Amino acid sequence: xxDTRLPVAPAASRCPDIAVELDNVTFGYDAxxxxxxxxxxxxxxxxxxxxxxxxxxKTTILRLIGGQLKPRSGRVIVAGQSVPDLDREALFExxxxxxMLFQFGALFxxxxxxxxxxxxxxxxxxxxxxxxxxxxxxKLQAVGLRGTAxxxxxxxxxxxxxxxxLARAIALDPMLVMYDxxxxxxxxISLGVVGQLIRRLNDALGITSVxxxxxxxxxxxxxxxxxxxxxxxxxxxxxxxxIRASDEAxxxxxxxxxxxxxxxxxxxxxxxxxxxxAHD
Amino acid sequence: xxxAAFLGLAHVLRRLGAGTLAFITRLGFATRFALAVIRNSxxxxxxxxxxxxxxxxxxxxxxxxxxxxxxxxxxxxxLQGYDVLIRYGADESLGILVAxxxxxxxxxxxxxxxxxxxxxSAITAEIGLMKATEQLSAMEMMAVDPMARVVAPRFWxxxxxxxxxxxxxxxxxxxxxxxVGVKLIGIDAGxxxxxxxxxxxxxxxxxxxxxxSFVFGTAVSVIAVFEGYVAKPTxxxxxxxxxxxxxxxxxxxxxxxxxLTVFMFRGLGx
Numbered sequence: 001x002x003d004t005r006l007p008v009a010p011a012a013s014r015c016p017d018i019a020v021e022l023d024n025v026t027f028g029y030d031a032x033x034x035x036x037x038x039x040x041x042x043x044x045x046x047x048x049x050x051x052x053x054x055x056x057x058k059t060t061i062l063r064l065i066g067g068q069l070k071p072r073s074g075r076v077i078v079a080g081q082s083v084p085d086l087d088r089e090a091l092f093e094x095x096x097x098x099x100m101l102f103q104f105g106a107l108f109x110x111x112x113x114x115x116x117x118x119x120x121x122x123x124x125x126x127x128x129x130x131x132x133x134x135x136x137x138x139k140l141q142a143v144g145l146r147g148t149a150x151x152x153x154x155x156x157x158x159x160x161x162x163x164x165x166l167a168r169a170i171a172l173d174p175m176l177v178m179y180d181x182x183x184x185x186x187x188x189i190s191l192g193v194v195g196q197l198i199r200r201l202n203d204a205l206g207i208t209s210v211x212x213x214x215x216x217x218x219x220x221x222x223x224x225x226x227x228x229x230x231x232x233x234x235x236x237x238x239x240x241x242x243i244r245a246s247d248e249a250x251x252x253x254x255x256x257x258x259x260x261x262x263x264x265x266x267x268x269x270x271x272x273x274x275x276x277x278a279h280d
Numbered sequence: 281x282x283x284a285a286f287l288g289l290a291h292v293l294r295r296l297g298a299g300t301l302a303f304i305t306r307l308g309f310a311t312r313f314a315l316a317v318i319r320n321s322x323x324x325x326x327x328x329x330x331x332x333x334x335x336x337x338x339x340x341x342x343x344x345x346x347x348x349x350x351x352x353x354x355x356x357x358x359l360q361g362y363d364v365l366i367r368y369g370a371d372e373s374l375g376i377l378v379a380x381x382x383x384x385x386x387x388x389x390x391x392x393x394x395x396x397x398x399x400x401s402a403i404t405a406e407i408g409l410m411k412a413t414e415q416l417s418a419m420e421m422m423a424v425d426p427m428a429r430v431v432a433p434r435f436w437x438x439x440x441x442x443x444x445x446x447x448x449x450x451x452x453x454x455x456x457x458x459x460v461g462v463k464l465i466g467i468d469a470g471x472x473x474x475x476x477x478x479x480x481x482x483x484x485x486x487x488x489x490x491x492x493s494f495v496f497g498t499a500v501s502v503i504a505v506f507e508g509y510v511a512k513p514t515x516x517x518x519x520x521x522x523x524x525x526x527x528x529x530x531x532x533x534x535x536x537x538x539x540l541t542v543f544m545f546r547g548l549g550x
Binding site for chain 1: 413414415417418419420421422423424425429
């Protein structure tokens with residue numbers, strides 16, 4: 001009897017209201033520490049943003065949640081399961097309940113838009129093609145791109161590719177969707193569309209969303225809670241209203257787009273005068 | 281020995297040691313990778329349409345270069361061979377000379393080198409670009425193992441294509457030699473084909489040639505998928521990996537050819 005069921009999201013966590021929990025997580029490559037003492041919890045059904053400058057370790061947090069990286073220490077709990085302790089089979093089982101939108105979409109370039117979205121359905125279910133077709137068209141309709149089904153990703157604009165990737169991320173109706181820089185490189189209209197889609201899909205499908213971004217204005221409009229990460233640490237957190245009102249120096253520099261502040265304009269270097277007169 | 285010379289020698293030894301260690305580490309990693317590919321091979325059978333697709337890309341799309349090269353190599357071999365054989369009045373042995381050269385050596389080796397340049401580099405570039413554009417990561421995050429979905433079908437597609445291409449190379453080579461030797465120069469067709477039929481042994485010559493092309497196909501396919509999979513996810517990294525595939529595959533084919541020839545033809549007094 002073929003398995004025609006859609007994958008079921010992992011069992012409820014020990015704390016059923018929390019979808020993702022990071023507890024004192026530290027991560028690094030060789031001698032370089034990327035994350036240090038990260039603690040955060042992401043409630044079910046909410047849209048949570050992880051913000052910070054380039055290289056601050058935001059994407060690393062997503063890779064830890066998805067089990068692509070293992071922490072040096074600390075706990076990463078997703079839907080009640082300790083991700084670093086899962087074997088490969090259990091990890092892949094858990095990932096069936098996750099969706100991820102990559103920075104530039106990461107659509108499979110040798111497949112059409114339709115095939116991209118049908119990919120996970122075909123891999124993980126034995127649903128008849130007619131059902132898969134209906135499901136794919138429903139996902140494409142949700143992101144407003146049903147007409148692009150027969151196109152190859154190369155024929156799409158950056159914003160459209162991002163929306164198709166979003167449709168692909170929700171193909172299996174995941175309990176958690178992670179977005180890696182969903183606004184990067186988009187024009188203002190596409191940026192607004194993607195931002196609204198993330199919020200609307202989150203609420204309509206009852207999923208949990210983690211958005212890694214450095215777009216502070218778009219995030220303030222659509223998220224429930226924000227974490228600010230700098231140099232591998234959480235330096236601030238709060239609701240959009242709390243962030244707007246915050247007088248914490250890092251938050252102010254980030255929100256106001258100041259060139260200098262806790263994140264210095266100049267990269268560490270020898271004294272300017274020493275460098276200029278080094279040849280004397 | 282002065283201290284400068286000592287330091288220089290120590291530096292050279294250190295570089296040599298580091299290079300050797302890096303080489304052994306990479307070889308070990310590649311071996312483990314090859315074992316992982318074999319472990320995931322049942323997936324290539326289950327997804328037979330993917331393996332057939334890769335067989336088309338690696339095999340059918342390489343046909344032009346293989347067939348044309350085979351034809352010209354055979355024609356040149358006939359011209360050169362005739363020039364030497366006629367000095368000893370043995371021009372009617374041209375058929376057997378060409379057939380043995382092609383079936384034993386030139387077929388598997390030259391087809392392997394061409395295969396590495398045409399199909400091996402394409403496999404590396406494709407997997408490398410998939411990695412650079414996060415397509416492999418996306419697949420992993422969708423709980424689909426890229427080793428089973430991407431790597432294993434390409435490995436098997438290459439492995440199956442190579443012996444077939446080598447056989448076609450030899451066939452076209454012999455046909456090219458026939459055109460030059462019989463049609464152009466005027467050697468007796470009966471002597472050309474008869475000597476060939478009498479002098480080429482199926483087990484000793486043809487089967488050994490097939491074994492060689494199978495081994496070369498395995499080596500090139502493993503190297504191609506490995507280099508693509510471990511490529512740095514940048515334009516420069518993919519370019520470098522593609523070059524490495526061609527260089528490493530070519531050297532591996534030549535080295536393996538020597539080793540296999542020693543074992544296969546040791547009865548000749550080697």
